[in-house]
Amino acid sequence: MxxxxxxxxxxxxxxxxxxxxxxxxxxxxxxxxxxxxxxxxxxxxxxxxxxxxxxxxxxxxxxxxxxxxxxxxxxxxxxxxxxxxxxxxxxxxxxxxxxxxxxxxxxxxxxxxxxxxxxxxxxxxxxxxxxxxxxxxxxxxxxxxxxxxxxxxxxxxxxxxxxxxxxxxxxxxxxxxxxAAARARIEIPAGKANIISFNGAGQSNPIGRPGGPHASLLSALGFDIEAPDPAWHTQAASRDDFVWADYERLVDLKAETTFLLRVDDSKAAAFRNDPVLANLPSVKNGQVFGLGIHSFRIDYYSGKEIVDGIVSRFGN
CATH class of the missing domain: 3.40.50.1980 (Nitrogenase molybdenum iron protein domain)
Structure with missing residues (x-):
């Protein structure tokens, strides 16, 4: 896959x-x-x-x-x-x-x-x-x-x-x-990874789909991206990049690693310390990471920043 x-x-x-x-x-x-x-x-x-x-x-x-x-x-x-x-x-x-x-x-x-x-x-x-x-x-x-x-x-x-x-x-x-050069320098953790724009309770929390730009970049680096259930989508129009899911749906995710958009590792603490999410595999594994404060949109420059962050975290 x-x-x-x-x-x-x-x-x-x-x-x-x-x-x-x-x-x-x-x-x-x-x-x-x-x-x-x-x-x-x-x-x-x-x-x-x-x-x-x-x-x-x-x-x-x-x-x-x-x-x-x-x-x-x-x-x-x-x-x-x-x-x-x-x-x-x-x-x-x-x-x-x-x-x-x-x-x-x-x-x-x-x-x-x-x-x-x-x-x-x-x-x-x-x-x-x-x-x-x-x-x-x-x-x-x-x-x-x-x-x-x-x-x-x-x-x-x-x-x-x-x-x-x-x-x-x-x-x-x-x-x-x-x-490609970054992929040769990193060791990918076992299992799948998911990508979340975490907004917390009472709000939609977009989850990256495998065909989206963030998932495509992480896939190119060697990560196996977990696909959210399209039925979770709360928006009128479907999207190829994200499923806009209710907060309560996050507990159904199974990936061993979670990447959070718009934040660095220090701001990822809100997700790691959320009591509702305590049983997520990624939280139990201690593998919840921020993709960077500029990761909300991928362009040539922010994409390279994301890659540098992955190499810093998973470089071998």
């Missing part, structure tokens, strides 16, 4: 990398501009020339743009007005302006930025989808859904839009090699 899961992950990443390389090879032969980009809503955006000044309207897009060396000049930030810490240093080195916090849009800042491409995500707190018409008065604007894509898939899409197919493929290959 572990081999099959890991193979699917490797095949998906390899397919994305190959598709990106093929596209770049075809494009570089002619350097054809303008390009037509198919938005997530099915509409088309014509991009007249290779972008030199990109406005990323959502903080969740920017890490992947930086990873493919896109010329980002401004970006939306998180609700607290800050960039994600895992790539904030890179953004400062690139002099990326902080355009606005999630939930707010400053159209004057859009004009002042003088972008030649604006990128909008269709979902999440940073979505500015309702401003598409206004943005398109300023510059070509594309609409993607980073919530539905792995960062590798998103990198490939953004590479096509920006003429950075080669850079996108290189970032994916670099990350893949980083994961």
């Amino acid at each position: 572990r081999i099959a899961t890991t193979s699917r992950f490797a095949m998906r990443i390899a397919t994305a990398a190959i598709a990106s390389l093929l596209f770049w090879s075809q494009a570089s032969a002619t350097e054809t501009w303008p390009r037509s980009f198919t938005n997530i809503d099915g509409s088309q955006t014509e991009i007249p020339a290779k972008p030199k000044r990109i406005l990323s309207t959502s903080v969740t897009l920017t890490g992947t743009l930086l990873a493919i060396k896109a010329p980002v000049v401004a970006s939306g930030s998180a609700a607290n007005g800050q960039f994600f810490a895992q790539w904030e240093k890179v953004a400062k080195e690139k002099n990326v302006d902080n355009a606005w916090p999630a939930g707010k849009v400053d159209l004057e800042a859009v004009y002042a930025t003088e972008p030649d491409l604006i990128i909008v995500t269709a979902s999440g707190a940073g979505s500015t989808r309702d401003q598409l018409a206004a943005f398109r008065q300023v510059a070509p604007t594309i609409l993607v859904d980073d919530g539905a894509l792995s960062w590798q898939e998103l990198a490939t899409e953004l590479g096509r839009a920006t003429g950075l197919e080669e850079e996108a493929a290189a970032s994916i290959a670099d990350f893949d090699a980083y994961v």
Whole structure:
């Protein structure tokens, strides 16, 4: 089962990398501009020339743009007005302006930025989808859904839009090699592992599914991921990445190791010390670990942080 899961992950990443390389090879032969980009809503955006000044309207897009060396000049930030810490240093080195916090849009800042491409995500707190018409008065604007894509898939899409197919493929290959090197350095504990975004009693506690980005990364490192029962899902729409389960369902998990999103090992104590969860195999084994404070979303930078944490914990 572990081999099959890991193979699917490797095949998906390899397919994305190959598709990106093929596209770049075809494009570089002619350097054809303008390009037509198919938005997530099915509409088309014509991009007249290779972008030199990109406005990323959502903080969740920017890490992947930086990873493919896109010329980002401004970006939306998180609700607290800050960039994600895992790539904030890179953004400062690139002099990326902080355009606005999630939930707010400053159209004057859009004009002042003088972008030649604006990128909008269709979902999440940073979505500015309702401003598409206004943005398109300023510059070509594309609409993607980073919530539905792995960062590798998103990198490939953004590479096509920006003429950075080669850079996108290189970032994916670099990350893949980083994961493979880490896997050779760790000793995986026996049994299965699960992934939980722990919120406690009275709330939904999302549990990672084997096909989700967090589970795929851990599978690539050699972990065998426990699949939560889809019947536990409390949301109206099904999801491929998580089952949103009631707190009471956590006691039915069987994995010998638990990884918690959004926290480090010190903050994992809330889960380890929860009396309702005391009989979970992972709690009894003393194998409850935080995946890191930036692990809520995997991009090129936070993914490497997660890998480094796993090597630090399980390195042989």
